[in-house]
Structure formats: structure tokens, C-alpha cells
Amino acid sequence: EPEVTQTPSHQVTQMGQEVILRCVPISNHLYFYWYRQILGQKVEFLVSFYNNEISEKSEIFDDQFSVERPDGSNFTLKIRSTKLEDSAMYFCASRVNTGELFFGEGSRLTVL
Amino acid sequence: QKEVEQDPGPLSVPEGAIVSLNCTYSNSAFQYFMWYRQYSRKGPELLMYTYSSGNKEDGRFTAQVDKSSKYISLFIRDSQPSDSATYLCAMSGLSGGYNKLIFGAGTRLAVHP
Secondary structure, three states: OOOOEEEOOEEEEOOOOOEEEEEEOOOOOOEEEEEEEOOOOOEEEEEEEEOOEEEEEOOOOOOOEEEEOOOOOOEEEEEOOOOHHHOEEEEEEEEOOOOOOEEOOOEEEEEO | OOOEEEOOOOEEEEOOOOEEEEEEEOOOOOOEEEEEEEOOOOOOEEEEEEEOOEEEEEOOEEEEEEOOOOEEEEEEOOOOHHHOEEEEEEEEOOOOOOOOOEEOOOEEEEEEO
């Protein structure tokens, strides 16, 4: 069964460092997302991406964040200068069009 | 008022029980409703997807949407210890593929043998 895959599963970084989280969405999907879940809290929307551009972003997704689809398969989230409060699980998700949204297993980011 | 409200539980039931999980919402524009299961430190796994009002059944799971009351439910029949997880409701309203999901806080379910 096709699935969304994410790497790394866990990353530990120092405050101020840049981090890139990688995702391979399901191959025929057209819409891509990043969500975040701080430990014990809700899953929160960060950004949606379609046709090689951002279609919507939340207030969380400030200038420190960027997304890119550098080739036909990968979808990346970059955090330029990490803060302690960026520690969370980051989930990539994809969908064909309307309908079901499928999530990856997540990348756990720990900022020290 | 929060856009999506979900009782965080925890909910503890014996094996074989019928479980009822619920969410209420305030935005009448929501049209797409989903239930996800999430194990600890794992990604949300899609269980049920419903468009607009009505019921949908898949095996031991039944999803109900009542748009007039802004209320959605997930029923689990013959619950098993493996059903122990956090259940997230999620919904969205815009048409097209880039509509964002708004999640509830999740209900922790424990099914004991």
C-alpha cells in the first residue's frame, strides 16, 4: 500500500541551527502539507503546497520556515534558525485532490 | 468558542464494548469530516472519511455526521485492546485539494482485556 515516508525519524539540533525535514509523498498525489504536533497538543496546520507554490500557510509558518519540492518526488520543510519552541513532531501529508489526507509517520525534532 | 471541540478523555472500556467518540464544531462551512487513529509518537492513520451529512460504515467502525447539529461521531463495535489509541476528529470546508484540516484535541481510548 502506498504511503508517505519521512526522514529523519528523529533529529536533535542546537538552537539556531538549520534543519531540513524530508518527505516523499504518495506518487500520484498533487497536494502536499506540513503539520506540527507539540507534545500533548493538537495537530496544527503549517502549510499547504500545490503546483510548486504555497497555497496557504498558518501564522506559525513565519519567515524561518520554507518548503520546497526540489524534484518530482521529495517535499522538504526547512527551518532556518531553530528555536526551543520548534521542538515537535512534524508530519508530512498528501492527497490526490479532495478527499482523504494521508500522513507520514512524522519526524521528531528536538531543539536543545 | 473553539472551532472543533473534542473531549480528551481518557476513556476506558472493557474489551467487546461499543465505544462512542464525538466532536462538535462551530464552522458551518465544514463539509469534509475525518477520523484518525494515532498511536503514541506515530503519525495519524486515516480511519474514516465522510463528505457532508450521513453515516458510513467500515467493518467495526461507523462514522456519523449531523451537520444540522454540527456534531460528528465515531462508533467502534466489539472494541479490542489493539484499538487503544488516541482518536482525532478532523474537518475542512474549502473545496479543492488544498483545504486545510482542523483537528480536535483527540480522545485517548484504553480498551482493557
